[in-house]
Amino acid sequence: MKGTSTAGRRAPMRGFTIIELMVVVVIIGVLSTMAIPYYQKLTARARRSEMYSAIAKVRMQLFYVYQNTGQFPLPLSGTDSSWNPADPTTGTPALGVAADWKANDLDWKDLPAMDGGVRMRYQYSVTNSGKTLTLTAVGSFPGIASTYTYSEVWNGSDPAGKPTEFPLF
Numbered sequence: 001m002k003g004t005s006t007a008g009r010r011a012p013m014r015g016f017t018i019i020e021l022m023v024v025v026v027i028i029g030v031l032s033t034m035a036i037p038y039y040q041k042l043t044a045r046a047r048r049s050e051m052y053s054a055i056a057k058v059r060m061q062l063f064y065v066y067q068n069t070g071q072f073p074l075p076l077s078g079t080d081s082s083w084n085p086a087d088p089t090t091g092t093p094a095l096g097v098a099a100d101w102k103a104n105d106l107d108w109k110d111l112p113a114m115d116g117g118v119r120m121r122y123q124y125s126v127t128n129s130g131k132t133l134t135l136t137a138v139g140s141f142p143g144i145a146s147t148y149t150y151s152e153v154w155n156g157s158d159p160a161g162k163p164t165e166f167p168l169f
Contacts, residue, residue, distance in 0.1 A: 040143025041169060051120045051137045051150060057112040058124065062133060063157055071130025080125045081107035088121040088138045095140035095147065131156055144169060
């Protein structure tokens with residue numbers, strides 16, 4: 001029975017070579033460098049969408065008061081309202097961290113409250129004998145290096161130019 005012994009034969013090798021593994025790791029690295037910034041921008045756009053909704057609710061209520069009284073309601077703290085839900089300069093809570101809307105704040109008690117945690121910080125200013133309104137939102141987004149600021153100015157019920165937004169993304 002010559003030739004029937006398998007003692008001298010080697011089974012074919014199975015598995016991946018180091019080159020094949022390195023190629024896969026490089027491909028994953030390239031894909032992740034493209035996907036992570038894209039995901040961060042999507043997150044930033046979602047937070048900006050939250051901001052547009054909140055600003056629209058506040059603006060609608062302030063316009064309602066303006067149409068009924070002929071002037072925007074002055075914040076009790078002067079021409080600038082307090083920040084809601086928190087002052088972005090004090091950092092408590094930090095920008096980008098969800099915080100509950102302060103519905104009982106004296107400057108905001110007659111304005112609509114936002115549901116859930118809000119990641120942007122909001123302020124309104126009324127000047128020029130109650131005829132000029134400025135709405136401001138400040139926030140921090142992942143993937144955006146600087147602090148995001150949105151501001152719109154209204155002279156009565158007419159916009160005073162285009163809203164400003166920095167940085168654009």
